[in-house]
Amino acid sequence: MTFTRRRMLVLAAGAAAIPILPLAPIPAFASAEEAAKLMADFAAGKEAVAGKLKLTAPEIAENGNTVPITVDVDSKMEGDDLVQSIVIFADGNPRPEVATFHFTALSGTAAATTRMRLAKTQNVIAMAKMSDGTVYMDKKEVKVTIGGCGG
Amino acid sequence: MNRRLFAAHSALLLIVASITGKAVLADPVDDSLQIDGTEIITRAPAPEGLPFDQVLSGWLFREAETRATEADSFANPGMLAVERGAEIWNTVEGTMGKSCASCHQDAAKTMKDVGAHYPKWDAASGKPLNVELRINKCRVDNMGAEPYKFDDPNQLALTSYIKHQSLGTPVGIDLSQGQMQSWWDRGKELYYTRTGQLNLACASCHEGATGKYIRADHLSQGQVNGFPTYRFNTAGMVSLHNRFRGCIRDTRAEMPAAFSDELMALEVYVTWRGTGLSVETPSVRQ
């Protein structure tokens, strides 16, 4: 096999000037700053720590219109060890907000899967808030490539 | 050159470069597909006359998350169309007060494996019919209803529902009926004819360049065993003739109309090229 992921990305990057985007035409993109502000609001003064929250997303999305993502917090989901909510942001979409999941002790686990839109290659960010206010974070860059056949 | 023209021009060059160049090539994945416990044949020995040994489902050329969505019939949004098809099956329409079910009863029994053997010769109309045209014939002749227009959502749903009754069944069409062989010949000619500004044939991409990348698209053999297909691109069902037209448009050629003799001939021939692959409807593609 002569193919490497890197070569494919080089190829895709070469095509980046071609204005075919899943949500085209797209107005001004949200700046990463706007995402940063929403993240700070969610953290409410706490330092977001890595480790307990895991965000799963494809390294390369075959189509930016439908990108599966899963969030999962290592938590007993009872007593003090309870996840209240998980929020998802995308720092290169027209708006950074994607979704907010709310959990309860009846959730059993703090895990959820959905599918999202990504207008271009960017970071997907997940943040989880525990019942004691602790905030966890995870981040994945997802490469969004452009197809060759309109079909 | 203005920006838009320039972009369109570079897109063309890129397409030609990616299929004629040596650059990027990847094998289809080594993976197997089951859907609800049904084994799906994604590799089959090629029928006599093709210049390769194996016919390969487009599923093998897709990324992991796209493959996973097709493998899980619940996660597959194409199943929404199949369920809608089941509703239509039972809905009375037309002047004769009948539904499909009035005559064909339980589709799970009466339509089992039917879709795997289409297009099929129809002596009355003197041409091959695909499932879409067969449905229209029943609507007109047997129900007193209007034929569906091309790509009517109900046509897509009912076609998906009927094809889905063949899930797992190997594709195989009967070329011995009527003039099927001459339609096949005509389809083959079209498949290898270079057209458009890009001077490309179906074969330039789906035979000569299988495994290469056009931008992010991993080129498959262009098999039809999964149609109608759910595409992430449009978040909806795509019919076979819509896909054909899209591929032809990409070569910057004139597009024949859906259900025209050209596209019917092409459907006969391309379906034959996938002989032995399981019906995957509704397949999931990028």
Place this chain on the structure above:
Amino acid sequence: MATTPKPRVRVPKSAAAGEVIVLKTLISHEMESGQRKDKDGKTIPRKIINKFTCEFNGQPVFSCDLDPAISANPYFEFSAKVTESGTFKLTWVDDDGSVYTDEQKIEVA
């Protein structure tokens, strides 16, 4: 698709007491983002499912606030811990005020 959104839900028919089960839901909906333009350059108004909730015997289990970045035909997979037999109630709320619901029973032994 312009047809009425239709939910699909997959919940196990039975479970052991205290078991954590997985629920999957899918609803047909275009999730018009409000960021697309039509042929005449006019913005197509936003129309999305903005809220999804799951309750079990009247108690909240899981919910989600959706933004336009959620894909068409919204899909959710999540879990629930069940200690007694009962009914899941799933609700989707549309921007236009429409509410779509589905109920699923489960036997817990």
